[in-house]
Amino acid sequence: xxxxxxxxxxxxxxxxxxxxxxxIYCCSKKVNSELDDKKxxxxxxxxxxxxxxxxxxxxIPATGSSGHLGGGMILAILLGPWAAFxxxxxxxxxxxxxxADGGLLALGxxxxxxxxxxxxxxxxxxxxxIAGNNPxxxxxxxGSVASAVVGLQLxxxxxxxxxxxxxxxxxxxxxxxLMMQPIHLAIGLVEGFVTAAVVSFIWKARPEILSxxxxxxxxxxxxxxxxxxxxxxxxxxxxxxxxxxxxxxxxGLEWAIHKVSGQEELAAKEEGxxxxxxRVQEQAAILPDYGFKSSSEAESAEPQWTPVDPGTSVSGLVxxxxxxxxxxxxxxxxxxxxxxx
Numbered sequence: 001x002x003x004x005x006x007x008x009x010x011x012x013x014x015x016x017x018x019x020x021x022x023x024i025y026c027c028s029k030k031v032n033s034e035l036d037d038k039k040x041x042x043x044x045x046x047x048x049x050x051x052x053x054x055x056x057x058x059x060i061p062a063t064g065s066s067g068h069l070g071g072g073m074i075l076a077i078l079l080g081p082w083a084a085f086x087x088x089x090x091x092x093x094x095x096x097x098x099x100a101d102g103g104l105l106a107l108g109x110x111x112x113x114x115x116x117x118x119x120x121x122x123x124x125x126x127x128x129x130i131a132g133n134n135p136x137x138x139x140x141x142x143g144s145v146a147s148a149v150v151g152l153q154l155x156x157x158x159x160x161x162x163x164x165x166x167x168x169x170x171x172x173x174x175x176x177x178l179m180m181q182p183i184h185l186a187i188g189l190v191e192g193f194v195t196a197a198v199v200s201f202i203w204k205a206r207p208e209i210l211s212x213x214x215x216x217x218x219x220x221x222x223x224x225x226x227x228x229x230x231x232x233x234x235x236x237x238x239x240x241x242x243x244x245x246x247x248x249x250x251x252g253l254e255w256a257i258h259k260v261s262g263q264e265e266l267a268a269k270e271e272g273x274x275x276x277x278x279r280v281q282e283q284a285a286i287l288p289d290y291g292f293k294s295s296s297e298a299e300s301a302e303p304q305w306t307p308v309d310p311g312t313s314v315s316g317l318v319x320x321x322x323x324x325x326x327x328x329x330x331x332x333x334x335x336x337x338x339x340x341x
Contacts, residue, residue, distance in 0.1 A: 001070065001110075001113065001114065001152075001155060001156060001159060001184070001251070001252060001253050002092075002095070002096075002101055002102030002106070002110050002253070003102060003103065003106035003109050003110055003113070003159055003162070003163075003253070004102065004103045004106060004265065004266070004268065005103030005104065005105040005106050005268045005274050005277060005278065006103070006168070006169065006265070006266040006267060006268035006269075006274070007106065007159075007162070007163045007166060007168070007169055007171075007266065008103070008105055008106050008109065008162060008163070008166045008168065009165075009166035009167060009168050010105065010272070010273040010274075011166075012109075012162055012165050012166045013105035013106060013108060013109065013166075013273075014105075014108075015108075016106075016108035016109040016111075016112055016162065017107065017108035018108070019108060019112055020089070020107070020108040020111040020112050020115075021108075023085065023111075023112070023115075023116065024085070024086065024089055024111075027081075027082040027083075027085045027086050028086065028330075028334055030082040031082045031083050031086060031331070031334050032334045034080070034082065038224050039079055039080075039083060039331075040328060040331035040332055041224065041228055041328060042078065042079065042209075042224065042227075042228065043079060043083055043086070043087050043327045043328060043330070043331045044323075044324040044325065044326075044327045044328030044331070045228050045231045045232050045235070045324060046074070046075055046078060046079065046087060046231065046327075047087045047090050047091055047323040047324055047326070047327035047328075048231075048232065048235040048239075048320035048321070048323050048324040048327075049071075049074075049231050049232075049234060049235040049238075049320075050069070050071035050074065050075065050087070050088070050091050050323075051091050051094065051095070051235070051239065051316075051319050051320050051323040052234075052235040052236075052238040052239030052243070052316055052319075052320050053068070053069040053071060053194075053235075053238060054068050054069055054070075054071065054091070054095070055068070055238070055239055055243040055246060055290060055312070055315070055316055055319075056068060056069070056238065056242060056243055056245075056246045057246045057247040057248075057249070057251060058190060058246075058247055059247040059249055060183065060186050060187065060190075060249075060252075063183065063186070063255065064249055064250075064255065065183055065249055065250060065251065065252055065255035066246075066247035066248075066249040066250065066251050066252075066255075067183075067184075067186070067187030067190060067191070067251060067252050068187075068246075068251065069191055069194055070114050070118065070148075070151070070152060070155070070191055071088065071091070071114075072084065072088055072114055072115055072117070072118025072119055072122075072151060073118045073122060073123065073127065073144060073147050073148050073151060073191070073192075073195045074195050074198050074199065075087050075088055075118075075119070076118055076119045076122075076123035076127070077123065077127060077131075077144070077195070077199050077210065078199065078202060078209060078210070081119040081120055081123055081124065082119075083331065084115075084118075084119045084123075085115045085116070085119045085120070086327070086330055086331075087327045088111065088114060088115040088118075088119070089111050089115060090323055090326040090327040090330060091323050091327075092107065092110050092111050092114065092115075093107065093111075093326070094319055094322045094323045094326060095319070096110070096281070097281070097284050097285070098284065098285055098286050098287065098318075098319065098322060099285060099286075099287055099288065099289070099290055099315060099319060100281050100282070100285040100288040100289060101289070101290070103268070103277065103278075103281070104277040104280060104281050105273065105274065105277050109158075109159070109162050112158070113155040113156075113158050113159060113162075114155055117150075117151040117152075117154040117155050117158075118147070118148075118151035118155075121150070121151065121154060122147035122148070122150045122151035122154075123147060126143065126146050126147040126150055127143040127144065127146070127147040128143075129143075130142050130143035130146060130147075131143040131210075135203065135210055137200055137203075140196055140199050140200050140203060140210075141193075141196040141200070144192050144193070144195040144196035144199060145189065145192030145193060145195075145196060146192070147192070147195075148188050148189075148191040148192035148195050149185060149188035149189060149192055150188075151188070152184050152185075152187060152188035152191060153181060153184060153185065153188060155184075156180045156181060156184040156252070156253075157177065157180070157181065159180065159253060160173065160176050160177045160180050163176065164176070168269075169261075169266055170261065171257065171260050171261060172260070175260045176256060176257075176260050179255070179256035179259045179260055180252070180253070180256045183252040183255060183256060184252050187252050202227065205226075205227055205230075206224070206227055232324075235320050236316075236317065236320065238316070239313075239315075239316025239317060239319065239320045240313045240316045240317050241313065241316075243290070243312050243313070243315075243316050244309055244312055244313070250264050286318070287311065287314065287315045287318065287319075290311065290312055290315035290316070290319075291309065291311030291312060291315065292310075292311040292314075
């Protein structure tokens with residue numbers, strides 16, 4: 001559900017940039033005073049995990065479409081909403097800058113659509129009410145599925161609203177929303193069950209992470225290192241290997257655009273703000289579309305018998321490392337500032 005610049009006007013794009021920056025500032029102040037030191041490395045590792053997970057598109061049967069994990073609910077449940085939003089912003093920034101996944105003008109929209117609704121709407125109003133302070137496997141599953149569906153439905157609706165308000169495409173509101181909401185309902189259901197699986201695994205390994213407050217006795221006895229190493233290894237395997245097998249079908253947004261307009265991707269303007277940002281992104285993207293820059297010609301050649309793609313593997317490893325570093329540095333800087341204050 002990463003929006004491209006072609007869908008947005010400079011006014012809408014810049015407005016959402018301001019909204020995203022303001023939300024990041026508010027989250028930074030909260031994290032500055034509330035984040036547990038032990039969750040700082042968890043921010044980085046979960047950021048790498050979500051980056052890798054978003055590389056894997058899964059097929060939506062009987063549609064010709066695909067979806068991928070958003071990850072906002074996983075982050076919100078395990079980190080709390082404030083740190084989760086900062087981590088999601090780190091993931092999306094790395095994707096846009098270094099992999100040309102989502103436009104630079106659209107970065108503010110993508111941060112708000114994929115961050116605000118899971119972290120500040122679905123998590124407190126749905127997941128927390130269902131899971132409660134002492135979660136069980138059933139409550140975690142029910143809360144994860146319900147909150148993932150609601151968060152993705154709200155985010156996909158905002159994609160439609162931002163596109164229509166921009167007025168730079170000819171996508172009509174009614175037809176666009178009728179394509180976007182059902183396909184993202186299916187994607188949300190898959191995301192909900194994946195979220196439940198990840199959260200349940202961590203709940204069994206370190207239950208205090210999901211409790212109302214950390215248990216100092218458990219925290220003293222048990223190190224976070226095994227959990228962090230395990231998540232990091234999963235991120236490396238997913239980003240470096242399993243990403244080869246991602247579905248080649250268009251994602252939910254591309255699919256909806258194709259159904260409405262007949263095109264999977266709309267062309268952005270080559271002049272003005274769109275053109276400037278496109279050139280900046282082209283220069284910054286070290287592995288555009290999660291592959292080597294020279295691989296576009298190879299893609300047109302006959303497919304190999306094996307799905308192994310070195311460019312995809314390098315992208316998964318580099319992107320995960322960059323995201324881990326960015327999220328962890330954000331957490332460390334905020335905690336350092338709080339100690340100085």
